[in-house]
Amino acid sequence: MNDAHAKLRGVKRIYRGVGKQPPTHALGPVDLDLKRGEFLSVVGPSGCGKSTLLDVLAGLARPDEGTIEFEGKLVQGEVPDGIGVVFQEDSSFPWLTVRENAGFALARAGMAPAEIKERVDATLSFMGLASFAESYPVQLSGGMRQRLCIARTLVTRPRLLLLDEPFGALDQQTRLLMGDELLRLWRETGATVLLITHALDEAAMLSDRVAVMSARPGVILDLVETDWPRDRDSRIVSEPSFGAVTARLWSTLRGESMKSMATQ
Amino acid sequence: MKRAAAIRWLLIALLVALLELACSLRWIDPTAIIPPSAMLMGAMKIVLIGEWQRAIVETLTTVAIAVALSSAVGLLLGWALTRAPRLRRAVDPLLASWYAIPTFVFYPLFIVLFGLGRWPLVAIGFLFAVVAMTLSTIQGIERVPRTLLRAAQAMRLTRTQTALRVVLPSAAPWLFAGLKLVVAYAFIGVVAGEFILANEGFGHRIAFAYNNFDNRAMYGAILLLLVFVATLNASLAGWEKRLLRRRGLR
Ligand SMILES: Nc1ncnc2c1ncn2[C@@H]1O[C@H](COP(=O)(O)OP(=O)(O)O)[C@@H](O)[C@H]1O
Ligand SMILES: [Mg+2]
Numbered sequence: 257m258n259d260a261h262a263k264l265r266g267v268k269r270i271y272r273g274v275g276k277q278p279p280t281h282a283l284g285p286v287d288l289d290l291k292r293g294e295f296l297s298v299v300g301p302s303g304c305g306k307s308t309l310l311d312v313l314a315g316l317a318r319p320d321e322g323t324i325e326f327e328g329k330l331v332q333g334e335v336p337d338g339i340g341v342v343f344q345e346d347s348s349f350p351w352l353t354v355r356e357n358a359g360f361a362l363a364r365a366g367m368a369p370a371e372i373k374e375r376v377d378a379t380l381s382f383m384g385l386a387s388f389a390e391s392y393p394v395q396l397s398g399g400m401r402q403r404l405c406i407a408r409t410l411v412t413r414p415r416l417l418l419l420d421e422p423f424g425a426l427d428q429q430t431r432l433l434m435g436d437e438l439l440r441l442w443r444e445t446g447a448t449v450l451l452i453t454h455a456l457d458e459a460a461m462l463s464d465r466v467a468v469m470s471a472r473p474g475v476i477l478d479l480v481e482t483d484w485p486r487d488r489d490s491r492i493v494s495e496p497s498f499g500a501v502t503a504r505l506w507s508t509l510r511g512e513s514m515k516s517m518a519t520q
Numbered sequence: 521m522k523r524a525a526a527i528r529w530l531l532i533a534l535l536v537a538l539l540e541l542a543c544s545l546r547w548i549d550p551t552a553i554i555p556p557s558a559m560l561m562g563a564m565k566i567v568l569i570g571e572w573q574r575a576i577v578e579t580l581t582t583v584a585i586a587v588a589l590s591s592a593v594g595l596l597l598g599w600a601l602t603r604a605p606r607l608r609r610a611v612d613p614l615l616a617s618w619y620a621i622p623t624f625v626f627y628p629l630f631i632v633l634f635g636l637g638r639w640p641l642v643a644i645g646f647l648f649a650v651v652a653m654t655l656s657t658i659q660g661i662e663r664v665p666r667t668l669l670r671a672a673q674a675m676r677l678t679r680t681q682t683a684l685r686v687v688l689p690s691a692a693p694w695l696f697a698g699l700k701l702v703v704a705y706a707f708i709g710v711v712a713g714e715f716i717l718a719n720e721g722f723g724h725r726i727a728f729a730y731n732n733f734d735n736r737a738m739y740g741a742i743l744l745l746l747v748f749v750a751t752l753n754a755s756l757a758g759w760e761k762r763l764l765r766r767r768g769l770r
């Protein structure tokens with residue numbers, strides 16, 4: 257039985273250079289199976305191809321080599337139904353209210369207004385945004401805005417949720433709490449989650465498995481299983497085994513980060 | 521902000537008072553400039569008697585047509601150019617140097633082409649305004665944050681949905697700035713055209729009053745035109761401000 261939710265085989269991505277620039281081999285080859293319902297994080301030094309990996313997995317860009325399957329179907333140049341993406345930068349629409357932002361994808365897909373309202377209300381209160389429904393993004397804090405971006409994706413009920421360093425711009429305390437929120441929504445939605453992060457502790461605390469990527473071109477060097485219980489939360493950082501996981505991640509990453517620093 | 525507005529009005533009031541004083545003390549030749557109070561009387565007369573109504577309606581209609589045409593064509597042209605980078609690189613220098621051309625030299629040509637009346641004026645206003653809209657549109661479209669486009673793609677929007685629901689609203693502040701320029705340029709083009717050669721319209725009436733040494737009517741009309749354009753501009757600016765404030769841009 258193969259219960260892989262998404263499957264990457266020999267995935268490579270090479271950016272063609274502009275003008276006389278040489279091409280950049282950004283990613284791969286990468287082989288990776290995402291198990292249905294798991295929480296997998298990807299860590300790696302900056303510029304190693306993490307965002308590129310997310311792009312090709314989501315169908316936002318085509319790989320130059322290799323194949324990607326989602327729920328048994330090839331992903332080819334468009335985002336399949338069932339995949340939700342949250343980007344590294346704030347991508348809320350500044351001209352829409354929180355409520356309109358959250359309902360945007362559903363409205364474009366032609367869902368009935370009554371049903372949109374129901375789903376949006378439920379999601380906004382789930383994400384703690386209910387009292388901001390009529391505000392504009394500019395009136396929200398950075399953390400709130402990122403929550404809005406997550407809410408906007410959640411209303412479409414993705415079965416695979418891809419998050420690209422969604423908490424990158426937040427302070428450490430907020431990050432920990434957002435991590436708890438993410439675990440809660442992962443448990444309650446039953447979705448498969450792939451989280452890209454550069455923070456080792458974040459990856460170690462949240463994930464069932466952590467994939468460690470090499471410096472560019474990013475390949476997967478190590479896959480670390482954490483064995484955390486499903487109902488974990490950020491308090492796990494005080495467990496002795498948490499230290500062991502981060503130590504293992506760091507021992508692989510240290511050399512790669514030095515390489516990546518040297519080339520930048 | 522309020523303070524700046526107060527100072528601005530005070531400055532204007534001072535200048536007007538100074539002009540009034542200069543005129544009544546005969547520092548200025550009354551056949552050259554009449555006192556502001558007389559200008560106001562002239563403007564009131566124009567409004568109350570209503571003999572200029574036709575001229576005003578004529579000019580506003582011409583300006584409105586020029587504004588509608590140039591903003592629509594500018595929008596489409598700007599959009600098309602962002603889609604065709606090669607063509608864009610070819611015409612960029614032309615667009616950039618557009619306002620170095622004295623467009624008015626083509627006015628006689630337009631009269632030959634379109635005859636006397638409204639259409640050569642529309643053509644002048646259009647030519648004057650269209651490039652401002654094109655340039656603003658290009659700017660607005662190019663500044664749509666890439667992450668918003670990627671979000672649209674991730675939400676599986678169609679091309680048309682992306683254009684109308686993401687690119688258009690995201691570019692709106694630039695389009696609005698373009699529209700303000702278009703209104704200003706269309707007024708300049710049309711009124712100046714009426715000055716030179718036309719048989720009706722605000723500019724024509726001003727020129728007519730000038731030729732007949734009717735200073736009251738001339739300055740009254742100039743005052744009226746100024747008030748009119750300023751009001752229109754202020755209401756556009758107010759609208760723009762609300763749009764921007766909602767997004768926290770100002
Ligand atoms: N559109 C692009 N064109 C050319 N090079 C790119 C492009 N996007 C990313 N790259 C390069 O590919 C490498 C990987 O980028 P990215 O996937 O964004 O890394 P990460 O998310 O891990 O920081 C980097 O060296 C980056 O400079
Ligand atoms: Mg990245």
